[in-house]
Amino acid sequence: MAILLLGLLPIPPKLAKSSRADKLQRLINADTLRGVIELIFGPLNSAAWEGAPIDCADGKIRRCFPIMSGWIADHIENLPDTGSNPTPVINVRCLQKN
Amino acid sequence: MSPEELGSRAGHHCARDYARYERYERESPSLDSETHDAAHSHYTNETHGIKRGQNVFQGLVRVSTPDPHKPDMLHTIYLGLFKHMMDWIQGFLKRHARQQAFDDAWKALPPYPGFFIPKQAYREVTQWQGKEMRNLGRCLLGVLAVALRQLDSTQVQPFRRALTCVKSLLDFTIMAQYRSHTPETISYMEEYATQFHETKDIFLEFRISKRTQEKADQLRKELRRPRAQMRERVPPSQRRRMRDNDREEENDQRMELIHSESNFNFVKMHLISHFRDHIHMFGNIPMYSTQYRELPHNKQIKDGWRRSNKIDAARQILSSYGRQHAIRIRILNLEFLQRAGADLPTEVVEHLEKTRPAPTPQAHRRILNERRDNIHDVVDFGRGCNISPETICRELIRYSQLSLPPERRLPENPAILRALPVELLTQLEIPVLVFQESGVYDIYRAQCTGARLFCNQTSQNDCVWIQAGGDNIYGALWGHLPARLIALYTIRLSYMQQDTVYRLAAVQFLSLVDSGRPSDVHGLVTVQLRDFT
Numbered sequence: 283m284a285i286l287l288l289g290l291l292p293i294p295p296k297l298a299k300s301s302r303a304d305k306l307q308r309l310i311n312a313d314t315l316r317g318v319i320e321l322i323f324g325p326l327n328s329a330a331w332e333g334a335p336i337d338c339a340d341g342k343i344r345r346c347f348p349i350m351s352g353w354i355a356d357h358i359e360n361l362p363d364t365g366s367n368p369t370p371v372i373n374v375r376c377l378q379k380n
Numbered sequence: 381m382s383p384e385e386l387g388s389r390a391g392h393h394c395a396r397d398y399a400r401y402e403r404y405e406r407e408s409p410s411l412d413s414e415t416h417d418a419a420h421s422h423y424t425n426e427t428h429g430i431k432r433g434q435n436v437f438q439g440l441v442r443v444s445t446p447d448p449h450k451p452d453m454l455h456t457i458y459l460g461l462f463k464h465m466m467d468w469i470q471g472f473l474k475r476h477a478r479q480q481a482f483d484d485a486w487k488a489l490p491p492y493p494g495f496f497i498p499k500q501a502y503r504e505v506t507q508w509q510g511k512e513m514r515n516l517g518r519c520l521l522g523v524l525a526v527a528l529r530q531l532d533s534t535q536v537q538p539f540r541r542a543l544t545c546v547k548s549l550l551d552f553t554i555m556a557q558y559r560s561h562t563p564e565t566i567s568y569m570e571e572y573a574t575q576f577h578e579t580k581d582i583f584l585e586f587r588i589s590k591r592t593q594e595k596a597d598q599l600r601k602e603l604r605r606p607r608a609q610m611r612e613r614v615p616p617s618q619r620r621r622m623r624d625n626d627r628e629e630e631n632d633q634r635m636e637l638i639h640s641e642s643n644f645n646f647v648k649m650h651l652i653s654h655f656r657d658h659i660h661m662f663g664n665i666p667m668y669s670t671q672y673r674e675l676p677h678n679k680q681i682k683d684g685w686r687r688s689n690k691i692d693a694a695r696q697i698l699s700s701y702g703r704q705h706a707i708r709i710r711i712l713n714l715e716f717l718q719r720a721g722a723d724l725p726t727e728v729v730e731h732l733e734k735t736r737p738a739p740t741p742q743a744h745r746r747i748l749n750e751r752r753d754n755i756h757d758v759v760d761f762g763r764g765c766n767i768s769p770e771t772i773c774r775e776l777i778r779y780s781q782l783s784l785p786p787e788r789r790l791p792e793n794p795a796i797l798r799a800l801p802v803e804l805l806t807q808l809e810i811p812v813l814v815f816q817e818s819g820v821y822d823i824y825r826a827q828c829t830g831a832r833l834f835c836n837q838t839s840q841n842d843c844v845w846i847q848a849g850g851d852n853i854y855g856a857l858w859g860h861l862p863a864r865l866i867a868l869y870t871i872r873l874s875y876m877q878q879d880t881v882y883r884l885a886a887v888q889f890l891s892l893v894d895s896g897r898p899s900d901v902h903g904l905v906t907v908q909l910r911d912f913t
Binding site for chain 2: 285286287289290292312315316319320323327330331347348349350351352353354355
């Protein structure tokens with residue numbers, strides 16, 4: 283699988299340590315990340331709505347719609363649903379002894 | 381998810397949060413499912429304890445938020461579950477006083493293709509990398525099986541359960557590494573995951589939290605105080621029996637508390653249940669693993685950073701890599717055009733010829749390396765390996781009679797055999813086919829130093845697999861037997877002015893226990909070292 287480097291995520295400047303600043307920091311980080319993602323995926327938006335003609339292996343030209351299928355990060359916490367760190371509560375059943 | 385699904389082990393806060401969430405859903409009927417999913421509205425409701433924020437994928441088309449997350453071998457299995465499991469195993473070994481046996485087996489591991497020998501005992505290692513954890517997964521079951529040998533009647537069940545649990549997680553990991561799947565392989569994976577979940581309760585007591593530990597200590601104190609007073613009143617002859625009974629009851633109560641308070645509720649334990657769906661939807665798991673994403677970091681980012689002037693480096697890194705990539709694509713296009721017979725300018729053709737890498741034919745054969753200087757004939761060879769020349773001659777004649785065609789046989793006179801020139805070597809390069817690949821080989825270098833020390837430490841005589849018969853013998857080993865190398869040597873025979881070189885290896889076979897049948901507990905075949913004669 284080819285891996286292309288399209289951009290480097292910027293690191294926003296750090297604020298002083300306090301709970302309020304921490305909240306603001308999270309917000310800034312989330313907004314920055316969203317801005318970068320928008321910038322990278324922006325050109326694909328029109329193709330995602332209308333489709334783009336792409337050469338197919340069988341020699342025909344087909345109308346294709348790009349779909350985002352993966353976000354590969356260290357851990358599920360880094361899946362940026364809200365820009366914060368959402369840790370899901372899950373329940374794994376465990377068989378009791380005997 | 382309903383409160384019932386959250387389960388009794390989910391803790392009180394989950395049910396409370398769920399009730400709040402339910403109330404919130406009732407009170408805000410205007411939110412339709414689309415806006416709910418995409419979180420289009422930036423809504424924060426502190427009073428309900430629910431926070432809704434903007435999603436980074438907001439505004440992007442054809443993005444389904446639950447899909448992008450991919451299962452990851454490196455962080456979910458190697459640095460996640462393996463790490464947790466090693467903590468449990470260490471607790472288990474400590475409880476059964478087998479830590480030393482585990483460390484001894486760990487340190488005595490022999491080299492094997494694609495496996496790095498650990499240099500320290502398990503407990504001496506402070507930090508683990510993903511690569512080391514993957515390495516650990518390869519040998520863990522064997523080491524644990526060795527550490528849990530020689531058990532008494534009370535240990536049979538827990539040891540069996542612990543080994544089954546570890547085995548099923550390792551088997552699951554092996555299945556998850558497959559690059560292509562069939563319904564059978566996926567069902568195997570499911571089966572192993574189910575077996576792991578069914579047997580993991582043996583390690584539940586080692587998932588004890590600090591709070592539970594405190595509770596258990598408190599409970600023990602509360603139980604001990606009145607009992608000590610009671611014991612003072614009974615005659616000394618009965619005290620011992622009473623103390624034993626008390627201890628047993630104390631242990632039971634402690635275990636009951638631990639089992640009711642501890643759980644396996646953590647994210648990575650849950651993530652393995654999504655592997656199957658992911659394979660159905662997106663294909664194999666290693667394709668999306670972060671370890672492959674971390675590999676190009678060096679080429680794509682670090683090299684660019686080194687080339688940059690470190691001022692506003694991001695742009696320089698991007699342009700540096702972008703340029704290289706564009707040139708590579710351009711060259712590939714030109715090569716394609718050249719093959720298709722397009723008319724290209726001469727300087728382009730010259731450049732393509734110049735930059736084309738020379739094809740390196742890979743010889744997939746075994747190569748002997750690193751000759752030892754002071755060995756000239758069979759007598760020297762015997763002295764170097766601590767084997768008598770008579771034994772060597774006898775074995776050579778036997779080999780010659782059994783395995784060589786009549787025209788290439790060695791002389792059967794021991795006096796002539798002894799005088800034949802011998803070269804002793806210490807390394808054998810063996811090409812090993814890479815797992816699930818065709819035509820891709822790893823070179824494994826088997827060392828054989830005989831009686832001589834290797835790196836001034838101990839002598840190193842590696843084990844190798846030898847095809848010793850047809851596929852129908854030796855049970856699960858399919859005609860292969862493990863053997864320890866004793867010597868790698870060549871014998872040169874000049875006959876009718878023609879030189880013949882025999883490339884030979886002296887090996888000591890290991891013998892099979894239970895005629896190569898895999899154990900029903902850990903699924904491994906046991907072998908043992910025979911006395912060397």
